[in-house]
Amino acid sequence: MPGSVCDIFKEPFQKYKLEQNHDVMEACKEFIQNEESKINVDEVLGNINYGEWLDKSEELQDLTKRMLESMLKVWKSPKYKAYIKKGKSINEGSYVCELLAPLLNIVMSDLPGKPIAWDIWGEEGSSASATRKGSRKIARRADYMMVAQLGKNAELEIVYLETGRPNSSQDKRVRDHKKLIRFSKDSIDTTRNMKNLKKIFNQPSTRQNLTIFTINIAGDVIELYAMRKESGIYKYCLIEKATIPLHMTSPSAVYLLIHALMTLRMAVACTIYKILYSSDSGDSEHSSSEMVVTVSTPKNS
Template sequence: MEALVIDTEAWYEDANTNLRSLKRDVGQCITESASYEKTMWERIETELKEINVESLGFDHPICSGVLDIKSEPFTNMPGSVSDIFKEPFRRYKLEQNHDVMEACKEFIRNEESKINMDDDLGNINYGEWLDKTEELHDLTKRMLESMLKIWKSPKYEAYIKKEKSINEGSYVCEVLAPLINIVMSDLPGKPTAWDIWGEEGSSASATRKGSRKIARRADYMMVAQLGKKAELEIVYLETGRPNSSQDKRVRDHKKLIRFSKDSIDTTRNIKNLKKIFNQSSKRQNLTIFTINIAGDVIELYAMRKESGIYKYCLIEEATIPLHMTSPSAVYPLIHTLLTLRTVVACTIHKILYNPDSGDSDHSSSEMVVTVSTPKNS
């Protein structure tokens, strides 16, 4: 049977055609089967006779000629009949593996023991490595293993040697997301923070624009929990293809500046954040970090507001090697990513735990409005 693709404007006719075809095929199965399997097909045939496609809705599997174990007609059948339908699929199942179970137990035991460890970073300063040696080794190894998959990939070999195109989705999913997920997980000090990969608009942008519906989306954000209902977007990332145009890189650069400024401004106009940053010791450490993947180059920037002036500056940059290379060529990428990890962890820790100075007078400067147009705001 070749099921029709459903046209939502005339779906009743198409769905009924599919149902009639399905009934014919079920009838053929009854003829060709025996014993319990024959009983199953007969029961399916009986149930299909009672089906009214209009009551199911166009997106029901039966309307497209599909028998789905989670839908009618199986929902009205005893489990013993459904089990016969499942039988051909049992070949794909694996028996429980003792080694995998032991690995799970060992992992959970190790992680549970870490929960009870003291994660207090104490009095830390910028410019200091926060991860212990063994953790740095592990992070570096995992990032290199992730890059090795790219170096061995025929797709990226074709990109390097034959200039075959790599789209943005592949670049993000295969190269960037694995690296960011590795380096931004389990930050030193174990702050409450989470990643958002392009699935929702920036809250900071929504605050400025007055609506989530028109808020801009970053390709990636990290949000830090600073208190009850006090969330700060502390990292933004924008990317394109490995061979993005200069124009695209410049647009992303400007977009990241807007995100950063919007995030800083939320500490002035969102009540729960304003309460936190009303202390000068907190304001002094308020920094938003951005990553601009400008083609095959990663640029790490930071924005601060000092003396009423928003300052945006490059911290590190490195080439993203998409082919096997020397340690000295790949080190800058690893260093830049670990710098991002460290400065974000340090910033969150200082905001959360630096002692209040007693100065509760927020910056006296006026908040500068972000200039925007309907098209590119």
């Protein structure tokens, strides 16, 4: 198309274009500069223990506010209002994209200690499953995984999630529960089968901290589990359970969900940190059975 004709064609649409805005540009500059200053700055947590709040007070408040704002969008959504009032169905994709993914992306980002970890939302099979099955082509896919880098070419799948619709059937919930158990066992087994992970977990001090976490979204309930292997026995236990409020409700009800998500955040961060920085001279004198993966309510300052 000749230039002059093209310009004439575009002319009616020029009214939609905006001029550059100084405030937006300054906000971009400030954000990038602040984030660049944080890069490569190691966060030293020191001698931390399970069951401790690892984030500072202002960070906890910021995380909580962001999760509440994310849930508010769902509470205001006509789709979820119709589900609550009229029982109209919500499919799994909407449930994940509109509620679960935003919450997990908030609570599992920038973990204390700044470990290298990333999320995978159902787009690829589990490496742990592929190792057991002998092929990535037939590996099982989790709805969500978090992978932690523990060393060069040493990656551990440390969190798995399975979900369905808010009103999913009991059979679906049981199948997801069994699937998460299988994922957890496969991941623990990779620390014996994969060379790069085996080097790390040959040390008793790192092996005693090896825990895999799973999230079973059983309808409108979140269940947080953990698996460990002790004396050759795989132990799988419920840590936290909370209702997912799909409409605005009491602060105490909302708190239970946020507390469960924060428990996951602190437990995963502490586990990764202890695996990375433990030594035989440090934690080996403590029995692995002493580990309690839970979070108590912070005291008012």
